[in-house]
Amino acid sequence: MGEVIIEKMKLNKKFKINIDVKTYMMIIALIGIWGIFTFATGGSFLSPRNISNLFRQSVFTSVLAIGMVLVIIMGEIDLSVGSLVGLAGGIVAICDVWLELNPVLSILITLLVGALLGLWNGWWVAYKRVPSFIVTLGGYLIFRGVLVGITNGTTIGPMSNTFRYLGKGYVSPFVGLAISLVVAIYLVYYQRKTRKKKLAYGFDVLPAKFEFAKKALTILGIVIFVFVMNAYRGISVSILLLLFLAAIFFYITKNTVFGRHIYAIGGNEEAAQLSGIKIKKTMLMVFLLNGLLAAIGGILLTSRLNAASVAAGNMAELDAIASCVIGGASLSGGVGSVIGAIIGAVVMASLDNGMSLLNTPMFWQSIVKGLVLIAAVWADVSMKK
Known part of the structure; x- marks a missing residue:
């Protein structure tokens, strides 16, 4: 409260x-x-x-x-x-x-x-x-x-x-998705923990809606990155x-x-x-x-x-x-x-x-x-x- x-x-x-x-x-x-470069190369x-x-x-x-x-x-x-x-x-x-x-x-x-x-x-x-x-x-x-x-x-x-x-290998798409899920969960947890700590000490924080948008954009970026990597051969080692x-x-x-x-x-x-x-x-x-x-x-x-x-x-x-x-x-x-x-x-x-x-x-x-x-x-x- x-x-x-x-x-x-x-x-x-x-x-x-x-x-x-x-x-x-x-x-x-x-x-x-x-x-x-996307425009100049015709999308390639x-x-x-x-x-x-x-x-x-x-x-x-x-x-x-x-x-x-x-x-x-x-x-x-x-x-x-x-x-x-x-x-x-x-x-x-x-x-x-x-x-x-x-x-x-x-x-x-x-x-x-x-x-x-x-x-x-x-x-x-x-x-x-x-x-x-x-x-x-x-x-x-x-x-x-x-x-x-x-x-x-x-x-x-x-x-x-x-x-x-090590230099040219890729992990399987499933492993890439699993790693991205773990990273996303940790980032949400870390941002939430940081916000609580700032509030406890009276520091300025972003409004809740902006904080939510920041988390959503972070997760969206991770998801897009993983799907683009998996569309080729997976995430590189x-x-x-x-x-x-x-x-x-x-x-x-x-x-x-x-x-x-x-x-x-x-x-x-x-x-x-x-x-x-x-x-x-x-x-x-x-x-x-x-x-x-x-x-x-x-x-x-x-x-x-x-x-x-x-x-x-x-x-x-x-x-x-x-x-x-x-x-x-x-x-x-x-x-x-x-x-x-x-x-x-x-x-x-x-x-x-x-x-x-x-x-x-x-x-x-x-x-x-x-x-x-x-x-x-x-x-x-x-x-x-």
Whole structure:
């Protein structure tokens, strides 16, 4: 009864609700991009097969963007991600093809190497106070050089069946529907729980009808996504892995003390230090997680290509940074989100995919992506003003 009274009181006052404007703007922009390419390609862009391929193509950049957005929120940068992706792919291919190790052991070794190299970057930045731009630029050269050295400059493949399934496999339509049902139930439960908690502490909440509409749209989006995926071959294994990682890091950034500390450091490092936040340890952990996610990205890329090469992951760090910025992250730190970074990666993949369907020359693709990046940064600066 008390909650009902509180809610009615909230409905009778002027609301001051915080909305992630940048994320919603990017969703609208993404829908606009899809509409343009659908019209230009005569509808083939929105075919189930192409949408499935589009999301599979965006998985690699999305995984890197999740790690990169943590670094950017903290006010730092990592230019070594692409080289670390290539090195991780080379290591997992060596373990699988040359040494013929168990796939699980190969993955664990690769993840360990990625975490250690992330620690290497973080140690220099956090404890030796070397600018992250310089440290990771050095890592960009070092990791690529190590990759060429351990692979002798050769392409290593083909990968075993486990990795091919990881990179190109699909789950059955029934499994996809079951997973979507579980996710929908959890999201409804999470939104309801969050609403009750806000009401208990006297925070502003959306009116009940808008909250219901938000839940309905969320469930509708999940249902449409699953049916489109099932119309082709089902949900890709790599997409499920991305959704799992996104859920974990969304929770970390929004519901843990560690996540709050990342935002605090990026917003004002001096104030964060005076408030008792352990800056060095937090920086070290963020770079470790970024290295771990880069290793996962390397495994996924190698699995999808069915081979590792010295050119793998080349310039991938730029796509990851662009995805974060397009998704609303600020290069000055303190602003950004995991969901926004993933949306930015889907935007980048949509531009690549749509222009490829239109047989657009490669140089035009680079020009368009560069212009979109500049426009995203300009929008960020304009909103701050």
